[in-house]
Amino acid sequence: MLTNQDNNNYSFNIDKFYKNYLKGPKIFRNREALEPSFIPNELPHRDNEIEKIAGITACALNGDVPPNFLCYGMTGTGKTATIRYLSQKIAQHCTANPPWWIYINCNIVSTPYRILAHIYNTIVGKEKIPPTGLPKDIILKKLLGLFDQTIKESVCFLVLDEIDILVEKKGGNEILYNLTRLNENLDLCRTSVIGISNKLKLMQFLDSRVTSTLDEEEPIVFHPYNANELADILYLRANIAFDEGVIEEGVIKLCAGLAAREHGDARKALQLLRKAGETAERNQSRKVLEQHVHKAQKEIDKDHIVEYIFSMPLQAQLTLTAVYLLTKYNADNVITSGDIYEVHNDLASRIPGLKQLTHRRISDYINELALAGLINANTKSMGHYGRTKIIKLDVDNELMERVLSRITRIKTHDLLNYKPILLQGDKVRVKNNVFKKLL
DNA sequence: TATCCACAGGAAATCAGGGTGT
């Protein structure tokens, strides 16, 4: 039995923590400068892109309609930041009727209906269109009326971020077609679509009716930053974010170098620097040191995994649990998609009210887990024994157990200690021996 | 060399759950 005294010995003293925190050295001056949403006064190494986009959009200053255009580039190459930066600049130079800017992240606002609703609600400034229920054409009609009524003779830029995600979905081309041709049905207001894409081959997926209107201008291509360029960006932000002398020599170069290795992602570099600062703060250090960066890097990786697993639907979590159990009970196991399907069904049947899934669905989940880097899945032909995927857990077993054990339904049914029926007989061992020879 | 396994993965259909206006 746990006594009060025991309890006190192990409990975290929050009062002491806060006192120490306030007494401890101050690392950040303005943490916000390292956030992805922060728009700095200058954008290093993006002069070419800024010049091109400024050229295309300048006519909005006179109330003329700028053409639609696309921006390409990998994540963290400054596409969104550049557009936001320019929108501010245009507003500064506009005396009357500044243009409207409506940002839509197609990864979050992910369906045609919601895009229309989002645009409408943004202009009105409140939730006028419900999240579902109305026919799309009705909203489109309402929207057209709203443009002429509210925005009147100004220009409205519709910025579609991560447009590639929208295009791959059904109905994506249709909504783009509608958005790029809004002007044909407007009397006063004029709209212009700016598409931001992570994928260079976006055009392949676009309908010819849409390409013709998005093709009016050369697309703007954002190249990844190299380590030196990233360092420049970091210096600039660090000057705003940190107090003077807080950053140890070499920390910024290290952050830049690590991020450059991952296709020059500025967002990653900034995140790394911020996390390193937070690590230093927690350790009551007066300075951000290189060791804090390394620690931060590890934490980011781990956070990413944990967050991703928690955000998955239960069925996907069970699929992952199946991989975990197959690994746990037979370390040198050869795991195939068929095994995962069987174990998943076994697990699902142990949770009341949960449906078992089909092969097809499990196959998709396996692909998703592989894409997220949680497992390794390679398609392999075993000749007479068919074609399948050979799957391996790509995350530390212990970490996986810790994360999975925090999922309520997995915990309450004690699934992590359950030995699946498939593993109770000889079937898997026999198959394993055959497969091992073939691999 | 034809066969055949155990799936892979695309396309379309279906279902449940959120909503609408009349």
Add this chain to the structure above:
DNA sequence: ACACCCTGATTTCCTGTGGATA
């Protein structure tokens, strides 16, 4: 109450396939 809408998850149906084996 009713017909209808939108979405996301899943099922159904389907064709394709690499290579050991008979």
